[in-house]
Amino acid sequence: MKKKLFISFLIALIVTSVVFVVGCSVALPAFDPSKLDNLDHVTVIYDKSGNEVAKMKPDNSTYVPLNKISKYVIEGVVSTEDNRFYEHSGVDIRGILRAIYVDVLKGSKEQGASTITQQLARNVYLGQEKTFTRKIEEIFYAAQIERHFSKDEILEKYLNRAYFGAPNYSLGVEAAAETFFGKPASDLNLAEGALIAGLPQAPSLYNPLVNPQAAIQRRNIVLDNMVKSGYITQEQADQAKKVPYQKPAVKMDTQNEIKYPYYLDYVIKEASDLYQIPEDQIIGGGLRIYTNLDPKIQSIMEDEFKKDRNFPANWGNSQAQGAMVVTDPKTGGILAMVGGRGEHQLGGGFNRAFQMRRSPGSSINPVVVYGPAIDSGQYGPYSLLNDRAGTQFGDYQPKDWDGRGRGQVTMREALRESWNIPAVSLLQEIGIDTGKQFAEKAGIVFDDSDNNLAIALGGMKNGVSPLMMADAYDAFDNGGVRIPAYAIQKIETESGSVIAQANPQQIQVMKPETARTMTSLLQDVVQSGTGTNAQLTTGQPVAGKTGSTEYGTESNRDAWFVGYTPKYVGAVWMGFDDSSHGENVPEGSKIAAKFFSTVMSRVTQGEPMTYFEAPPVQNAPTKKEEPSQTQTLSVQAANTGNAVQLSWNALDGDVTYAVFRADNVDGKAVNGILIGTTKDTSFADQNVDPSKGYIYIVTAVDSNNHELAKSAPVTVSPSLPDDKEGKGGEKGKSKNHKHNVSGDTSGQNDNTNGGTDGTGTSGDNGTGGNKTGGGTNGSGSAGSGSGSTGTGTQSGGTDSNSGTGQSGSGNGTGSGTKANNSN
Numbered sequence: 001m002k003k004k005l006f007i008s009f010l011i012a013l014i015v016t017s018v019v020f021v022v023g024c025s026v027a028l029p030a031f032d033p034s035k036l037d038n039l040d041h042v043t044v045i046y047d048k049s050g051n052e053v054a055k056m057k058p059d060n061s062t063y064v065p066l067n068k069i070s071k072y073v074i075e076g077v078v079s080t081e082d083n084r085f086y087e088h089s090g091v092d093i094r095g096i097l098r099a100i101y102v103d104v105l106k107g108s109k110e111q112g113a114s115t116i117t118q119q120l121a122r123n124v125y126l127g128q129e130k131t132f133t134r135k136i137e138e139i140f141y142a143a144q145i146e147r148h149f150s151k152d153e154i155l156e157k158y159l160n161r162a163y164f165g166a167p168n169y170s171l172g173v174e175a176a177a178e179t180f181f182g183k184p185a186s187d188l189n190l191a192e193g194a195l196i197a198g199l200p201q202a203p204s205l206y207n208p209l210v211n212p213q214a215a216i217q218r219r220n221i222v223l224d225n226m227v228k229s230g231y232i233t234q235e236q237a238d239q240a241k242k243v244p245y246q247k248p249a250v251k252m253d254t255q256n257e258i259k260y261p262y263y264l265d266y267v268i269k270e271a272s273d274l275y276q277i278p279e280d281q282i283i284g285g286g287l288r289i290y291t292n293l294d295p296k297i298q299s300i301m302e303d304e305f306k307k308d309r310n311f312p313a314n315w316g317n318s319q320a321q322g323a324m325v326v327t328d329p330k331t332g333g334i335l336a337m338v339g340g341r342g343e344h345q346l347g348g349g350f351n352r353a354f355q356m357r358r359s360p361g362s363s364i365n366p367v368v369v370y371g372p373a374i375d376s377g378q379y380g381p382y383s384l385l386n387d388r389a390g391t392q393f394g395d396y397q398p399k400d401w402d403g404r405g406r407g408q409v410t411m412r413e414a415l416r417e418s419w420n421i422p423a424v425s426l427l428q429e430i431g432i433d434t435g436k437q438f439a440e441k442a443g444i445v446f447d448d449s450d451n452n453l454a455i456a457l458g459g460m461k462n463g464v465s466p467l468m469m470a471d472a473y474d475a476f477d478n479g480g481v482r483i484p485a486y487a488i489q490k491i492e493t494e495s496g497s498v499i500a501q502a503n504p505q506q507i508q509v510m511k512p513e514t515a516r517t518m519t520s521l522l523q524d525v526v527q528s529g530t531g532t533n534a535q536l537t538t539g540q541p542v543a544g545k546t547g548s549t550e551y552g553t554e555s556n557r558d559a560w561f562v563g564y565t566p567k568y569v570g571a572v573w574m575g576f577d578d579s580s581h582g583e584n585v586p587e588g589s590k591i592a593a594k595f596f597s598t599v600m601s602r603v604t605q606g607e608p609m610t611y612f613e614a615p616p617v618q619n620a621p622t623k624k625e626e627p628s629q630t631q632t633l634s635v636q637a638a639n640t641g642n643a644v645q646l647s648w649n650a651l652d653g654d655v656t657y658a659v660f661r662a663d664n665v666d667g668k669a670v671n672g673i674l675i676g677t678t679k680d681t682s683f684a685d686q687n688v689d690p691s692k693g694y695i696y697i698v699t700a701v702d703s704n705n706h707e708l709a710k711s712a713p714v715t716v717s718p719s720l721p722d723d724k725e726g727k728g729g730e731k732g733k734s735k736n737h738k739h740n741v742s743g744d745t746s747g748q749n750d751n752t753n754g755g756t757d758g759t760g761t762s763g764d765n766g767t768g769g770n771k772t773g774g775g776t777n778g779s780g781s782a783g784s785g786s787g788s789t790g791t792g793t794q795s796g797g798t799d800s801n802s803g804t805g806q807s808g809s810g811n812g813t814g815s816g817t818k819a820n821n822s823n
Helices: 002-025 033-037 071-081 093-106 116-125 132-148 151-161 173-181 190-197 212-228 234-241 261-275 279-284 295-305 361-375 411-416 420-430 432-441 453-457 466-477 512-528 589-604
Strands: 043-046 052-056 288-291 321-327 334-338 384-387 407-410 488-492 498-501 543-551 555-564 569-575 635-639 644-648 656-665 668-678 682-685 694-701 707-710 714-716 733-738 749-755 790-796 799-805 819-822
Touching: 043 279, 071 116, 071 151, 071 190, 071 212, 116 132, 116 151, 116 279, 151 173, 173 190, 190 212, 190 234, 212 234, 261 279, 261 288, 261 334, 261 488, 261 498, 295 321, 295 334, 295 589, 321 466, 321 589, 361 411, 361 420, 361 432, 361 453, 361 466, 361 512, 361 543, 361 555, 384 411, 384 420, 407 411, 411 420, 411 512, 420 432, 420 453, 432 453, 466 512, 466 543, 466 555, 466 569, 512 543, 512 668, 543 589, 555 589, 569 589, 635 694, 635 714, 644 694, 656 682, 668 682, 682 694
Parallel strands: 043 288
Antiparallel strands: 043 052, 288 488, 321 334, 321 569, 384 407, 488 498, 543 555, 555 569, 635 644, 644 682, 656 668, 656 694, 694 707, 694 714, 733 749, 749 819, 790 799
């Protein structure tokens, strides 16, 4: 102990000498007292292209004299921010030595000013650079302020210039009192005054409108400080600690409204958390903040959030809420962010885009189950997974949404149809730690208690935010590499000095081939699974996953869709802030997927068509042993116009053949998908466009899911030239899908029939309800002038769905448009 004291004394002596020498060599500027009453520093925000999008000018129009401020605020601030305020002359030598001591030991410049006078000097006179020279200037200005003003005058100026968290960055204690308690600062009682006094350290963190629990905890610390300083008794503090926070009626400030408040909320948070710039300096420091904001996407999102039709119906007096984040997976840049419906003021409310934590449902299992399984090299898209109804995992028994099981399903089907049992079974096989480690690299944050199989279906103590989910999916869309999402490119002072610069790090979450395989699987979800509502009207390819969580047995508490195009990643959440009274999202994740489509269709309108890279056509075996014999698989293909006929040689043993198809775009395979499996040595792909070219590959696996052989790519040319003969419409088909839910209860049913006519041939059998339909789609006849209307009808069980396509013209086969009926 004596040795530590001696070292501390020696360091203090040395740094005091350094401060004296440096102080003598620094050219100190002139002191202008009038600046204490002027607020002429404006912080400017720029978008990703360097265009100005917003200005933040601090507002202290609610300036009040010290005698109009509750004594509890004054005493709370002094005891917490500077308990020797009335004893020192602006500079607390003990505090300065302590700050320099910590800086020297840590080899950094983390310690800031400790006195109220120094904080006032820093906010008014100095830039944001954390240098020892700046510390000398800060001491100089603090001393000058003490020479020109009394202690009460200094305290009054501080309480009116400090930022306490009021909306739109209105400064001062009066604005905070009106915002958080609906009364003037003079009327604040002990509990209220102590809460206000605790805000300057971290206004966003302790904002009682957003984080009431954190605000109460901070208030109680202030009360303890007031006891230590002798301002109140312990009994008074104990009584004040029992007082709960009561939120006042919201008062919207429309006179100082700032554009894009949800996005700028996060900009302020990032500047404060990542670059340690205090919020009051961000607001009043005259900074130049360059961001990744895309005004086009932000404006589209804000516009769609204003439309009631995009959201679930209100539940009594409770308004259905939502949040969405869009990122650029290639850079990690946050392009747009909206954190709720209704009016929102900068810094003055709850931002669900990053402050909310909710269970993600099954939208998490690509990150915590399927991604790590494929990346292990032990599993592939058609690995067979357990789907036996009644499967027990200790005391945990998940159920598929239909209450049934299929014995075994491929991974592709399990993900496409959001079956619960296979996801949990697979997580058990790969190990909870393996799943969590992969997800943590993708940016998912777990609580220590999240150490069970329920995480496969989103069962987490705290949950996730839309920003966290968009960030996690970025790696799927960027070759397996995640660049942690960020908003700020750089921050400059008024003079042009760069005080913060983004340095994006690249995290290899998975192998590139894993990302491509996962993209193929997630494309299936959107093309023919639970996420069909996410398809874009622009035709841009989409991959993604739905998710929902249940409240009770039949109500959806949360609805999610997280998806991506080759250029953008977007995460959508919908639900209610409080679901304790049975608030329900009856549409489930279907409405979240539809909102993704609505926004991203507008975003991609007019943009060049983009494509995903084709997945590696290979099977990851379920066991590490290699097959004992290598066999050759040779495939032939013939395009008959309405279908592509594939055939190949038979291999020895019990063999299953998987057929993959990709679009042929300038000789490159894009949008590759598994189109079927068969035990036969032939396959007819009847869902083709005669004007398009395709690339096919067939792989063979044995009964143990070992890959036996893989064919060479087979190219099939278009059977019809573009723009010369009419295109045949897709065959009528029906799909039955339901939405996955977390836990062990069943979810929403969504039967959708999408029949289209015009091929002139009989359509496939569909399914209706949960039974196989026996009807076939009617055919549209071919004609030299125009094709006739085709009608598709199918029935099964008690459900009957039909799809009718309109007739269209063409020289070859009839052209049809798609008609959808949902029930």
